[in-house]
Amino acid sequence: MSRKVLVLGEARDGSLRNVSFEAIAAAKTIAEGGEVVGVLVGKAVSALGAELVHYGADRVVVVEDEKLTQYTSDGFAQALLAVIDQEKPAGLVLGHTSLGKDLSPRIAGRLSSGLISDATAVEVAGGNIVFTRPIYSGKAFEKKIVTDGLIFATVRPNNITPLAKEESKTGEVSSLSVEIKDLRAVIKEVVRKATEGVDLSEAKVVISGGRGVKSEEGFAPLKELAQVLGGAVGASRGACDADYCDYSLQIGQTGKVVTPDLYIACGISGAIQHLAGMSNSKVIVAINKDPEANIFKVADYGIVGDLFEVVPLLTEEFKKLKVHS
Amino acid sequence: MNIYVLMKRTFDTEEKIVLNGGKINEDGAEFIINPYDEYAIEEALQVRDANGGEVTVISVGNEETEKQLRTALAMGADKAVLINTEDDVENGDQFTTAKILAEYLKNKEADLILGGNVAIDGATGQVGPRVAELLNIPYVTTITKLEIDGTNVTVTRDVEGDSEVIATSLPLLVTAQQGLNEPRYPSLPGIMKAKKKPLDELELDDLDLEEDDVEAKTKTIEIYLPPKKEAGRVLTGDLNDQVKELVHLLHTEAKVI
Ligand SMILES: Cc1cc2nc3c(=O)[nH]c(=O)nc-3n(C[C@H](O)[C@H](O)[C@H](O)COP(=O)(O)OP(=O)(O)OC[C@H]3O[C@@H](n4cnc5c(N)ncnc54)[C@H](O)[C@@H]3O)c2cc1C
């Protein structure tokens, strides 16, 4: 049965996040041939509409307002609910990002709908739209369906493959005017931290450092390796608490959840809260001087040794590989 | 101030997960207060101590949940409420829990409601915002700082490592992120006192709710454990050779580079 599905596109620093394209792919599955409508909410975001179409949306509805310059749950909820009211979709997909986590339960609450959060896969099975999601810090998985309300889900970044980009695809980008009022919580200040380079939650390669890195300078060899591999640098809570790096690099239950193709953990013991943020990675490499470290239990490959010796050697070896291929 | 904390009893973080008849086996497992709810409780106590008032910790659960509620009382909460659904509801989800909590809270005139940003077992992070929406009060999620001045509130919120400073007002619901505070341990006198503090137990009936009112809107059709990973390969030999081998394996076997 085909159905109409909405996808909220999420912009960061003026461009769409990858997870929005992944959400479109999920929406396509849910729609079963029905229409997929992108939604953009912000101050001046309509220019991004075309890209949502290139990644598979059939058309896009834009809500623009000065009061939507920054995300607030009140402002964005009003905008998204107005689009839902106009479009009357049967499904809705958001990224499981800070924004998606904050906004989706509110929309579900308002519409008295089921909501499946943090889905890592979606499929049509036995006449149902079935979502897979990790539970118990990734120690188990559950398959769930929505039984009442919208087929509503948030999708974990880097897990669902986006559709191939078709630059020639066109679709209508229309705007809906919504009166945004009564913002009960307003942002006074945003303190942006590090996050230079590749967005950690979308990176294909993540090089992560823990307390074993020992100092802020200790991250230098990791950064170099990340650069050679076109990856991002991450960290454990231990490294963040010790002030070796900023909390914006933290991976785990409290920090970011990452699912790269390659995760290299350097000087990280492998506490369950850390594993919760990375155990879904395709390939995990552990570098730790303690052969008993828990991280080796989840690693595909391990080197027992001093990271300050191993990491620079790895960087050299990858450089050679790049030259050869 | 009238302060409420939403608390979930969860599996201990370190607990191994075993399936039994397609369900998570709870026999013999250790249970704890959801770690993020400990931050919520601690913050509630600090707000009360600075502003006066009372802290009530509420949990939707079963008889066993009494233990974690007693721990919250031992930390210093004034009252605890257990909404025991064991006999009434078989299958619930985040809607169920939020609906029950909101129904309990709706005429309590709460000034501040605190919860965890996520439960470490179910891990949806839905319950807090759903409760706020049902009560029609503002909410701020994943907070790392809370300052209250009369009815004005300034909150710092963690947004994927960046932080936002938000101005809002009471009544308000917030969800706690790690970094908000250092939760205290219950003291021995605290534990003694907790035994005499009020712990009310309610059922759906007491909230004028029928089973239908709280029927889940999602359904779990399968629970499974991730495929057992083959033991990883710990490389051996000369370090230079190990590094060469690793790069080779990543390139040709794992094909990720
Ligand atoms: C509610 C809660 C939430 C949490 N959330 C998170 C989270 O989101 N993310 C997270 O990471 N943690 C989280 N934690 C903390 C977690 O429990 C661990 O304390 C933390 O992950 C440990 O960090 P670490 O592995 O860097 O440090 P350690 O456990 O101290 O490990 C350091 C490792 O480095 C190795 N080492 C030392 N020197 C070298 C060297 N020269 N070369 C190679 N190896 C070396 C050691 O052998 C050791 O294994 C949370 C905790 C709680 C209670």
Ligand SMILES: Cc1cc2nc3c(=O)[nH]c(=O)nc-3n(C[C@H](O)[C@H](O)[C@H](O)COP(=O)(O)OP(=O)(O)OC[C@H]3O[C@@H](n4cnc5c(N)ncnc54)[C@H](O)[C@@H]3O)c2cc1C
């Ligand atoms: C009657 C009933 C039957 C259920 N049956 C099933 C079932 O059959 N299968 C199944 O998988 N799950 C069942 N559940 C559990 C339910 O699906 C969720 O685990 C629960 O509602 C919380 O969702 P979460 O774990 O995602 O928490 P999150 O939304 O991640 O929790 C965030 C915060 O909300 C608050 N919170 C969450 N849960 C509670 C609570 N119980 N009491 C007080 N505060 C809370 C805490 O502050 C917590 O930190 C049932 C729950 C109830 C109430």
